[in-house]
Amino acid sequence: MNVTDTHKDVTLTVERGLEVLRAFRAARAPLSNAELVRRTGFPKATVSRLTTTLIAIGYLRRVGGGRQFELSAGALSIGNAYLEANPFTRIVNPFIQKLADKLDLSVALAVPHRLDMIYIAWCASARIATLRLGVGSLLPMESTSVGRAYLYALQPAQREWLVAALLEAAGDHAESVRRNLEVAFADLRESGVCMSVGEYQRNAYGIALPIVVGRSNTLMTLNCGAIELDPDMNVIRKRVIPELKATASKLMKELADVDCEL
DSSP states (O other), rough: HHHHHHHHHHHHHHHHHHHHHHHHHOOOEEHHHHHHHHHHHOHHHHHHHHHHHHTTSEEEETTSSSSSSEEOOHHHHHHHHHHHHHHHHHHHHHHHHOOOOOOOEEEEEEEEETTTEEEEEEEEEEOOOSSSSTTOOOSSSTTTTHHHHHHHHHHHHHHHHHHHHHHHGGGGHHHHHHHHHHHHHHHHHHHEEEEEESSSSEEEEEEEEEEEETTTTTTEEEEEEEEEOOOOOOHHHHHHHHHHHHHHHHHHHTTTSSSSHH
16 A cells, blocks of 8 residues: 555545534434444444544543443544633623623534534523534534524525435435425525524524624524423523624624634
């Protein structure tokens, strides 16, 4: 095997290892090898080899010594190092923490990652039940307010391509996904925001809007939400939307001259 082939093998192994880590999404639930096979599409033997390696280098750990895995400190340290070195999040966090405390909600800023959205900033009021989310959480684009707001703000050709990919991935649920996207887009046209209630996580709601920030005009989405039994969304919308829009305007102004390429 020559040097080029060795390099390709190493690169492929790293890519697959990262794909396994990405499979641990926002819910932060432990996953078995079988679930990792389903989420990544990799062969069972490949997943088994990767999880063994990731445990050995400190990126995964077994839950209670059993057959399920969860992210360990090694994986979390990568994100923490990134956040500490990134001036963008240091600017954003005070704004979203202020909004979270004022509304007693969690507030996040997200960017796309393939067919998901990933939180790059997240804050929560100390007085709410958490949504088991945080920086680095991956949320499905098609079934969350944060994802639908992002789709809406894309250029038509790009939106059409991405929606088609989401519908294909949805399989038998494609028609339901299409209807929910249409409802969200209509809400965004009328009110400037969209919402989801109980779709991604039981008893949880989210309200989101798109923002364009920085010298690069980077499209992101700002959202807030909480867990609440039988929420009165009319009351919540009246309370939340003006504050969410005001914070979005402040963030766009504050980040106007910042390099927001992430």
